[in-house]
Amino acid sequence: MATDYVIAKQVSKHFGHQQVLNQIDLTLPAGMIYGLIGPSGAGKTTLIKSILGMEAVDSGTVKVMDTVMPNRAVMAQVGYMAQSDALYETLTARENLTLFGQLMSVPKIKLAQMIDYAAGLVDLTSQLDKRVSGYSGGMKRRLSLAIALIQDPQLLILDEPTVGIDPELRQQIWTELNKLKDTGKSMLVTTHVMDEAERCDYLMLIRHGIALAEGTPAALKQQYAVDTIEQVFLKAGRMQDANDGNR
Amino acid sequence: MRTMAIVRRVFKQMLRDKRTLALMFLAPLLIMTLMYFLFQNNTTQVASLGVHHVDQSVVNVIDTKNVTIHHYDSSQARKMIKQHDLDGYLTQKNGQLMITYSNSNPTNTSLIKASLQSGLVKLKMKTLVTVTKKQRAALESQQAALKKLTAAQTQATVTKLKTAIAQAQARGDQATAEKLQKQLKQATATTSSSTQSAKATSYTTKSHYIYGSSDSTFFESFLPAFLGFFVFFFVFLISGVSLLNERTTGTLSRLLATPIRRSEIIMGYLIGYGGFAIIQTVLTVVFTITVFKIHLVGSIWLVFLTNLLLALVALTLGIFISTFANSEFQMIQFIPLIVVPQIFFAGLVPVDGMASWLQAIAHIMPLYYGANAMTAVVTKGAGLGDIGVNLLILVGFMVVLTMLNIVGMKRYRKV
Incomplete structure (x- = not known):
């Protein structure tokens, strides 16, 4: 179906002896915020990089925009925000945005307008001509998000987007993400902040490379008979450990 | 064009890094000047x-x-x-x-x-x-x-x-x-004939020099090799460290999350840092010729061409070697291993007189070909035909290393 932006089937991956991803299925339709939650080292970033085609999978297939990954051309349609702020510190924010805009094939006439739009979204308009080396951690995070938005992509893949951002701005960003969603865009977001998980339309819990549970936040809470996603996560984790022990 | 976006970025970054610029452009001049005076005064040893x-x-x-x-x-x-x-x-x-x-x-x-x-x-x-x-x-x-x-x-x-x-x-x-x-x-x-006494013949020597003059010094004969070495050294270091930085800060991985080709990144680097290498070469060559009055027999354009090729080899080699380093410190560790040995094969010691296994090593050193070509042009006035083979070998080094670099980036993205 053309409305599914991402379709991953039975994706497995291991580094050395360690199984990082174990037969993960993931389908991301248009107009949805999909949350990946799990502790660090669970395999969230590896899953994201596999979807982007930057990491080769051992088995299984990934399709983005109906194209089998890895595929270089499709990357222009995906806005990506890495877990670490990969920014050129000696350049200004505007120069960083310009560079990635050019790499993403944003037309020259549209570029200035897109920079204003993306910077406005993350509240960096007044700081655009400052060098990134003078930015705070939160500002760098916001600039990374602006770079992901520079080509106005239909699909956004955001790895821990709100780490180091103050609550007020985080609120603002989520409002923006929801607005983007309403225009038909989809987002794949990793987080380990549980109240953020509640804002997602659909959640997947990953632990030790295995998809423990998935569903809407409400459905998950009901399934595990608890009040918060945090409790869902803890309960699912304990059940996984118990199962491993029984083996 | 994506390559040009990378080139512009390299230029901007370099121009803002005043220390690195100074190192690249002024350090060779400083060392050359020092060497000039050192080798001029070596006759007063007592x-x-x-x-x-x-x-x-x-x-x-x-x-x-x-x-x-x-x-x-x-x-x-x-x-x-x-x-x-x-x-x-x-x-x-x-x-x-x-x-x-x-x-x-x-x-x-x-x-x-x-x-x-x-x-x-x-x-x-x-x-x-x-x-x-x-x-x-x-x-x-x-x-x-x-x-x-x-x-x-x-x-x-x-x-x-x-x-x-x-x-x-x-x-x-x-x-x-x-x-x-x-x-x-x-x-x-x-x-009358017996009164003619035999006159003793006394010999005097008048010297003629094919290359250079009686004023030729140690400095002059090694200058071309050193010119090549400086370009090689600084370009190797700067390109290697900057690509390493891209790797460690994650910007390389981030670049590869865009539709850019791996070859476009490498080409951007070649053009960007190659531009600075050209400026460095021109500055160093013009400085030594005008300030030290070095007699350049061959064409100055051949000197520039040879140096540029040498710089491009150093550039690709620096990028290649940087993939084996995890930090700037580890990159520095490659200098005594990769760069310093090259100077021994640049003509300071005649390669013809070396043991055969050492000669074999000389022939895998890019600087051996570059410095030989430079020396031939500067001191003997060699033309393009004379040094053509050397230049082609340098191009070969560059092409092979560029390929390796492009393939090597598959580590960060599969396509």
Whole structure:
């Protein structure tokens, strides 16, 4: 179906002896915020990089925009925000945005307008001509998000987007993400902040490379008979450990 | 075009990094200047020699331009050398000269050795000259006596012949008279020829130089190799470290999350840093030629071309090597391994005289080809045809390393 932006089937991956991803299925339709939650080292970033085609999978297939990954051309349609702020510190924010805009094939006439739009979204308009080396951690995070938005992509893949951002701005960003969603865009977001998980339309819990549970936040809470996603996560984790022990 | 976006970024980053710019452009000039003065003044080396009980005639002939002589009252050479910090100690026992070298500085040892040897040769010559002088005097007196004798003899013959001619003419015998006249001429001729003394031929040397002039110094002969080395070293370091930074800060991985081709990134680097390498080359070459008045025999454009190729090899090599380093410190560790050995094969030591396995190593060093080409152009005026093979090999290095770099980036993205 053309409305599914991402379709991953039975994706497995291991580094050395360690199984990082174990037969993960993931389908991301248009107009949805999909949350990946799990502790660090669970395999969230590896899953994201596999979807982007930057990491080769051992088995299984990934399709983005109906194209089998890895595929270089499709990357222009995906806005990506890495877990670490990969920014050129000696350049200004505007120069960083310009560079990635050019790499993403944003037309020259549209570029200035897109920079204003993306910077406005993350509240960096007044700081655009400052060098990134003078930015705070939160500002760098916001600039990374602006770079992901520079080509106005239909699909956004955001790895821990709100780490180091103050609550007020985080609120603002989520409002923006929801607005983007309403225009038909989809987002794949990793987080380990549980109240953020509640804002997602659909959640997947990953632990030790295995998809423990998935569903809407409400459905998950009901399934595990608890009040918060945090409790869902803890309960699912304990059940996984118990199962491993029984083996 | 994505490559140009990378090029623009490289330029902006470099221009803002004033320290790196200064290192790239000013450090070679500084080192060149230092080397220029170092190698200009290497003739004023003076060794100190202690002397004890040596014939004055020997001491007199030792060249005092490079050796200063101190007289001491002890025959214990070892002790005196240590005590007075001498380079050598000369003593005499009967007719035997004994010299002890400190040898802590081999240059000074050879200075003393050379001046002592030439001094002794001079001394021998002197005694030889006095002996020959005596012989010559004896010979001359003998010759004078002989001359007197022959002169008297000819005189007698001449008068005899003259009277015979007169008699013949009186008789009217013209034929005999002419015959005798001839004999007379011969007789007088022999006397005049014997007075011509043999002149000794003395040889003088006039030197001609095919390349350079009598002012050519150590500095001039190694300058082309060093020019190549500087470009190689700085470009290797800067490109390697900057790609390493891209890797460690995650920007490389981030770049590869865009539709950019891996080859576009590498090309962007080649053009961007290659541009700075060109500026560096032009600056260094023009500086050495104008300030040090270095005589450039060949074409300056060939110098630039060779240096540019060398820079591009260094660039691709730096990028390639940086994939094996995890930090700037580890990148620096590759300098003694990868860069420094190259200078030994750049012409400082003639490669032809090396062991065959060392020659084999020389032929895998890019700087060997680059420096050879540079030296040929600068000192011998070689043309493109002469250094074409070297340049092609450099291009080969560059192409292979570029391919490896493009393939190597598959680590960060599969396509």
